[in-house]
Amino acid sequence: SLGGIITSNPECVSRGYNSIDCFARGTDGAMWTRFWTGSSWGGWNSLGGQLTSNISCTTRKMNSIDCFVRGTDNALWHQLWTPGSGWSGWQGLGGSITSDPECVSRQPGFVDCFARGTDNAMWHKWWNGSSWSGWESLGGVLSSEPAAVSWGPSRIDTFVRGTDNGMWHKWYQG
Numbered sequence: 001s002l003g004g005i006i007t008s009n010p011e012c013v014s015r016g017y018n019s020i021d022c023f024a025r026g027t028d029g030a031m032w033t034r035f036w037t038g039s040s041w042g043g044w045n046s047l048g049g050q051l052t053s054n055i056s057c058t059t060r061k062m063n064s065i066d067c068f069v070r071g072t073d074n075a076l077w078h079q080l081w082t083p084g085s086g087w088s089g090w091q092g093l094g095g096s097i098t099s100d101p102e103c104v105s106r107q108p109g110f111v112d113c114f115a116r117g118t119d120n121a122m123w124h125k126w127w128n129g130s131s132w133s134g135w136e137s138l139g140g141v142l143s144s145e146p147a148a149v150s151w152g153p154s155r156i157d158t159f160v161r162g163t164d165n166g167m168w169h170k171w172y173q174g
Contacts, residue, residue, distance in 0.1 A: 002034060004044050011055040015063050015081070023067060025051045031069065031079070047079060049090050053100040056113070060105045060127070068093075068101045068113055076101055076113060076125065093125060095135050099145035102158075106150040106174075114138075114146040114158055122146055122160060122170070138170060 006024035014020055018038040026032045031047045053070035060066055065081040076095050080088040097115035105111050109129040117123040122138040144161035151157070154174035162168045 002041060004032065004034070006032070008051070009054045011057050011067075013057040013059055013065055015059050015065050021057070021065055021081075023047075023055045023057060025055065025069075029072075031055060031067065047087055049077060049079070051077075056101045056103045058103050058105045058111060060111050061108050066103065066105075066111050066127075068103045070097050070099075070101060070115070074098065076115065093132060095123060095125065097123065099142070102146045102148045104148045104150045104156060106156050106172075107153045112148065112150075112156055112172075114148050116142045116145060116160075122158065140168060140170070142168075 005027050008025035010022050010024045012020055012022040020036040023031055023033050029050045031049050032044050034044050035042045050072045051069040052072055055067055055069050057065055057067045063083045067079045069077050071077045074096050076093040078091045078093050096118050099116035101113050101115045103113040111127040113125045115123055120141050122140050122142055124136050124138050126133045141163050142160045143163050147159045149157050157171045160168050
């Protein structure tokens with residue numbers, strides 16, 4: 001056991017060789033983290049915030065971590081780990097989402113986030129290496145949160161459950 005009392009699914013990511021960072025919502029509604037140093041587990045540390053969703057994390061470059069959640073205001077919230085600077089603190093990214101966010105890096109320096117909006121369509125927001133985009137609707141009528149994967153440079157595939165209970169797929173190749 002790694003201890004703790006968590007109230008969300010765990011989200012784990014590797015920011016480099018021989019490292020694992022795990023995240024979960026605690027009983028206080030905040031995001032908590034525990035990490036593998038290559039030889040032992042560190043203790044649980046609170047990163048604050050008030051989460052209403054599972055956590056989605058990705059690495060946009062070696063030794064960095066981007067974590068995303070839905071906050072109590074139903075907006076997308078972000079916290080970034082940068083070596084030498086530590087955790088950034090919470091940054092609101094707006095929107096009105098009704099699902100867990102799903103975020104992925106399609107190439108070094110880029111991050112794409114997807115979530116179901118109040119209209120049940122899939123919405124998308126991205127970091128282009130220097131700034132965040134606005135939200136864009138990708139349409140559809142979703143009955144689940146999206147799943148996203150990047151399997152090549154500038155390639156993203158997203159999957160959702162539709163109102164027909166079938167799995168639907170949409171992709172981007174830039």
